[in-house]
Structures are given as structure tokens and as C-alpha cells.
Amino acid sequence: MTYRVPVRDTGLMAAARALVRRQYRDVHAVQNVTFQIATGQVVGFLGRNGAGKTTTMKILAGILHPTSGRVRVLGQVPWRRHNHYLREIALIRGSQPIGDAPELTVLDSFRYQQVLYDIAESQFKHNLAELSALLDLDSILQRQVRALSLGERMRAGLALALVYRPKILFLDEPTIGLDISAAKVVRTFIAEYSAQTGATVLLTSHSMADVESLCARLILVDDGAIAFDGPRDELRSIFAPTKLIRVTVADDDADLAGCGDILQRDGNQWLLRVDRDAAPAITARILSRFAVADLSVEEPSLENVMDQAYQRLRRTKDVTS
Numbered sequence: 001m002t003y004r005v006p007v008r009d010t011g012l013m014a015a016a017r018a019l020v021r022r023q024y025r026d027v028h029a030v031q032n033v034t035f036q037i038a039t040g041q042v043v044g045f046l047g048r049n050g051a052g053k054t055t056t057m058k059i060l061a062g063i064l065h066p067t068s069g070r071v072r073v074l075g076q077v078p079w080r081r082h083n084h085y086l087r088e089i090a091l092i093r094g095s096q097p098i099g100d101a102p103e104l105t106v107l108d109s110f111r112y113q114q115v116l117y118d119i120a121e122s123q124f125k126h127n128l129a130e131l132s133a134l135l136d137l138d139s140i141l142q143r144q145v146r147a148l149s150l151g152e153r154m155r156a157g158l159a160l161a162l163v164y165r166p167k168i169l170f171l172d173e174p175t176i177g178l179d180i181s182a183a184k185v186v187r188t189f190i191a192e193y194s195a196q197t198g199a200t201v202l203l204t205s206h207s208m209a210d211v212e213s214l215c216a217r218l219i220l221v222d223d224g225a226i227a228f229d230g231p232r233d234e235l236r237s238i239f240a241p242t243k244l245i246r247v248t249v250a251d252d253d254a255d256l257a258g259c260g261d262i263l264q265r266d267g268n269q270w271l272l273r274v275d276r277d278a279a280p281a282i283t284a285r286i287l288s289r290f291a292v293a294d295l296s297v298e299e300p301s302l303e304n305v306m307d308q309a310y311q312r313l314r315r316t317k318d319v320t321s
């Protein structure tokens with residue numbers, strides 16, 4: 001997907017010149033992105049700012065017509081925007097709180113959505129009951145939208161966006177700007193909704209809590225191209241090939257130098273970083289040589305893994321450019 005953007009120098013003269021003769025440059029937002037997602041999968045679509053995530057989502061949701069390439073979702077070409085396709089998908093950007101018509105009750109808004117999406121009454125009731133149970137909406141359905149708290153508007157907005165029961169959810173930063181408990185409500189909802197309805201979910205998020213709790217498969221996009229596609233743990237072993245060993249030894253004089261990089265030492269508590277493959281042997285060595293009161297082997301946090309991945313990708317780009 002290439003955007004053609006106008007360019008001009010600053011200043012009045014340049015502005016006047018641009019009126020007569022506009023100059024453009026191409027921005028290749030997405031190129032060489034190829035992936036397939038099986039029905040029911042929840043996939044994390046990650047990348048740095050400007051990597052091309054939202055552009056890809058917009059193409060998949062039929063909002064953008066790519067300059068080249070082939071896309072099929074549910075056998076459909078998204079940008080043809082057939083009604084039956086648009087009823088099978090939902091693109092949710094941000095937390096999307098309900099609020100377009102604040103004078104309506106929440107139920108009125110749902111009824112409006114029912115008309116828009118032509119949802120049969122029995123199906124509507126079934127979907128609404130399911131969403132109400134998942135998002136605890138019963139007590140707010142009769143209330144005016146303007147009288148809802150931010151958290152209630154967010155829960156109602158999520159349900160409103162899904163009341164026609166789409167099979168595919170494109171979620172672009174669904175927890176951005178939410179406090180910890182609201183973000184947790186959204187995460188739990190996404191997991192339960194996809195398990196209950198079999199919906200396929202493609203999710204972008206900079207929140208590692210979202211990714212860790214929802215996505216077993218990750219696609220990492222960088223500079224408009226795919227840099228990784230596979231299980232979350234594989235990403236860990238590629239981009240963060242180390243583990244942490246946290247040890248408490250009984251003897252204050254024990255010296256664990258030589259058992260990995262010492263990241264921290266606090267009295268008889270040590271934090272060591274070791275190569276992933278060497279972790280079992282080093283653990284065995286520590287246990288045989290020292291009186292160990294406590295020992296745990298830990299994976300680096302996903303935050304740390306992503307940080308290392310982005311640094312590595314940046315270095316690779318610097319070398320190749």
C-alpha cells in the first residue's frame with residue numbers, strides 16, 4: 001500500500017509555488033506482507049509506531065483499497081465492501097465508547113444498530129443477552145447514554161460494535177487510554193467472546209498485557225514488512241535468547257560469579273542472566289555447588305522481548321540502509 005503525499009518546503013513562497021506545481025513523494029506503508037489466519041485464531045499484530053499495522057487493518061476491513069496485492073477475507077475482496085462482508089466483520093479502533101446520540105438510552109442505540117444491520121429479532125435478543133452477560137450491561141440498558149460513566153460507555157460501545165455478531169474482529173489498540181481495570185474488562189471480554197462465538201481476532205496493541213493474555217500467535221511487522229510470524233514463545237527465543245535465574249543462597253559468602261551475568265546482588269540474593277540453552281546446566285551447577293534456599297528460572301518479560309526485537313530490527317535496518 002503506497003500513499004502519495006504532497007511535499008513542499010516551508011515559507012510563503014513555497015506555499016505559493018505548491019499551488020501552481022504540487023510535488024509528491026511515495027510512502028510505502030505496507031509491502032511484502034503475507035499471512036493467513038485460520039478461523040477462530042486470536043493473533044497479535046505488532047510493530048513499532050508507523051510500522052503499517054493500522055494500514056493493514058484498514059485494508060482488511062475494506063476501508064482502503066491497496067495499490068497492489070491480493071487479499072481475501074472469508075473469500076471476499078474487502079474493498080468491494082459488499083454488505084454481506086461488512087456484516088461479518090468489525091473494525092474497532094481504540095476503545096470506541098458509545099456516545100453518538102447521548103439522549104438515547106443504551107437499548108435505543110442497540111435497536112438502531114439492529115435496524116442498520118438488519119438483525120432478526122430473535123437473533124438480536126440472543127446476541128444482546130450474550131453481550132450483556134459478558135459485559136455486565138443489564139443495569140445500564142435503560143439508562144440514557146449521557147448519564148453513563150466512561151467505563152460504562154466503553155462496555156456499551158464494545159457491545160454495540162458487536163451486536164450483529166461479526167465473525168472477524170479487527171481490533172486496533174482496543175485498550176489504549178483505559179485504566180488498568182477497564183483494560184482488564186476488555187481483555188477478558190475479547191478472550192470470552194472469541195471462545196464463545198468462535199470469532200477470529202486480529203489485534204494490534206502496544207500493551208504487552210493484552211498480547212500476553214490473548215495472543216498465542218504473533219505477527220511482527222516492521223517497516224511495512226513481516227519480520228516474524230509464529231508462536232509467542234518462539235519470538236522470545238529468537239529475540240531474547242536469555243533466561244533469568246533468581247537464587248537465594250544460604251551462605252552469605254557464596255560467590256556465584258561465573259554462573260552467568262550478574263544483573264543484581266542483594267546480600268545472599270542473586271539475579272543472573274544466562275543463555276537460554278545453558279540454563280539447565282547452570283542451574284544444576286548452582287544446585288550442586290551451593291546451599292540453595294530458593295531458585296527460580298524466569299522467562300524475560302514480553303515487554304523486554306519486544307524491546308530487544310525492535311532494537312534488533314532497527315540495527316538491521318541501519319546496517320542495510
Ligand SMILES: Nc1ncnc2c1ncn2[C@@H]1O[C@H](COP(=O)(O)OP(=O)(O)OP(=O)(O)O)[C@@H](O)[C@H]1O
Binds near residue numbers: 029
Ligand atoms: N493517509 C496517509 N497518508 C500518508 N501516509 C500515511 C497515511 N496513513 C499512514 N501513513 C504512513 O504509513 C505508515 C504506516 O502507518 P500506520 O498507521 O499503518 O502505522 P501503525 O503501525 O498503525 O502505527 P501506530 O502504532 O503508530 O498506530 C507510516 O509511515 C504513516 O506515516
